[in-house]
Amino acid sequence: MAIPRLAIIGRPNVGKSSLFNRLAGRRISIVDPTPGVTRDRVTTVVELVPPPEHRDEDPRWVELMDTGGYGVYVAEGKTLDDAGADLRALTPDIERQIRSAAEQADLILFVTDAHDGVVPLDDTVAKLMRNAGLAGKVLPVVNKVDDTSWEAHALEMAALGFGQPLMVSAASGWGTRQFAEALWERVGKVDAAEKPASPEIRFAIVGRRNAGKSSMVNALAGEPRVIVSEIAGTTRDAVDVRFEVDGHVLVAIDTAGVRKRKSWADDVEYYSNQRTDDAIARADVCVLMLDATDKSTQIEKKLASKLEESYKPTVIAVNKWDLVAAKLKPEDYIEYLTQEFPGLDFAPIVFVSAKEGTGLRDMLGLIANLDRQAKHREGTGRVNSAVREILESRGPSSKLGTRAKVFYVAQIDVQPPTIAMVVNKPSLFEGSYERYFKNQLREHLPFSEVPIKLVFSERKRIPR
DSSP states (O other): OOOOEEEEEOSTTSSHHHHHHHHHTSOOSOOOSSTTOOOSOEEEEEEEOOOGGGTTSOOEEEEEEEOOOTTOOSOTTOOBOTTSOBGGGGHHHHHHHHHHHHHHOSEEEEEEETTTOSOHHHHHHHHHHHHTTOGGGEEEEEEOOOSGGGHHHHGGGGGGSSOSOEEOOTTTOTTHHHHHHHHHHHHHTTOOOOOOOOOSEEEEEEOBTTSSHHHHHHHHHTSOOSOOOSSTTOOOSOEEEEEEETTEEEEEEEOOOBOOGGGOOSHHHHHHHHHHHHHHHHOSEEEEEEETTSOOOHHHHHHHHHHHHTTOOEEEEEEOGGGTTTTOOHHHHHHHHHHHOGGGTTSOEEEOBTTTTBSHHHHHHHHHHHHHHHHOOOOHHHHHHHHHHHHHHSOOBOTTOOBOOEEEEEEEETTTTEEEEEESOGGGGSTHHHHHHHHHHHHHSSOTTSOOEEEEEEOOOOOO
16 A cells, blocks of 8 residues: 655745755755755655554654755856756746645645745745645645744735644744654645555666666656756756565655766755765665766766765666667677776676666666675675685785785675685785676675675784
8 A cells, every 4th residue: 555645835935945954864855945845746655653542553654755845946147058058948847846845745735934924935835835725725824933933924824725834943842842743743634544565675776967867767657757958967966766676665766966076066966966965875785876978087087986986786887778788799898887987897887778768677687686786694614614715826925935824714794795714914906806706705705796795804923
């Protein structure tokens, strides 16, 4: 049974994203006073705890959707981005995302601002929802009610015709508990769905601007979940998109396109990059997306290094392959990538076209395979046998002739597979030999395409 959907709707700067983050319990949407920061539908699953008088009942789960502020999509006097593209061209796509969220929602949280009172744009939003036949789903909410002195101002929203509003301050937390309890009551009248199935795999799609990340997410979701535009930097938040394939629940995380730090336009781009870093950290697998029509740059190389340092299983997805397939051979391109990204030479490569929808099944298969490898725990006996074979074939030694001795080996963790080794001199395994040793472990153990973490320690002698 699908869980209820709650869409947060309103004009810019009423605190929709702050309210979204407050209910989610963590920072997901970017919060910034600049109009037009939120563009896509940002979603998350939220648990609503029952009020004290219903403490014996179960929590209720909802899918919460944050949307762009309706009516103003760019800051005053800043209609062009740093490349000269007109940001007003995004208006139809942003409004389409808002309209889609409202239509799909079981409840619409129509948010206004107690400090501003009801303004003409609030009337416009209210009229649009009534004209669309959505008035019955509207739950009025007044944000920035910092204490009881603002309650009288908040009651002005009742004039919009949706009943007495709920009052809250997303920034300070005033009224948050009562607000969440009221949502629990209202959700119970819609649906009392159980907790949704946890996703089996979360994968983050990372790359530079206009590589086709959002197009891929839409192709996987089977609907336009995120805005696709020729304007670079359209995606600002990291957008989680939940979908099912053959009964398996997956979450694709669309991230903002990365570019050099010196080119960042404003604080919003800083926060976008922070969200990309967070997406990499919480993903089970990452997809490094490249544009087949263009050469790789330092941006992709830096992302590859970040993925390597984070020990993230990675699929290299070469997008727009349909545009170059007639003149490029896959084997030649693979050789090129091996030279460009030596730190990910073990990562599988897939050729896709997000626009045409080709290669996506193969990519999902690789993602599932990497996830299994990263979560696998190998027996101590086989790990010891593999290490012994590698050392017998080629063991490290120092210039002074000291040879490596291994006293204990075991896999101690997964995601990434982590192998602990107690040796006579850890320094013998540093540098190029450690890289060789990891590659050999991939040959001997079922971790052929994922990063392996090695933890060396020196045997301590107990004094007699």
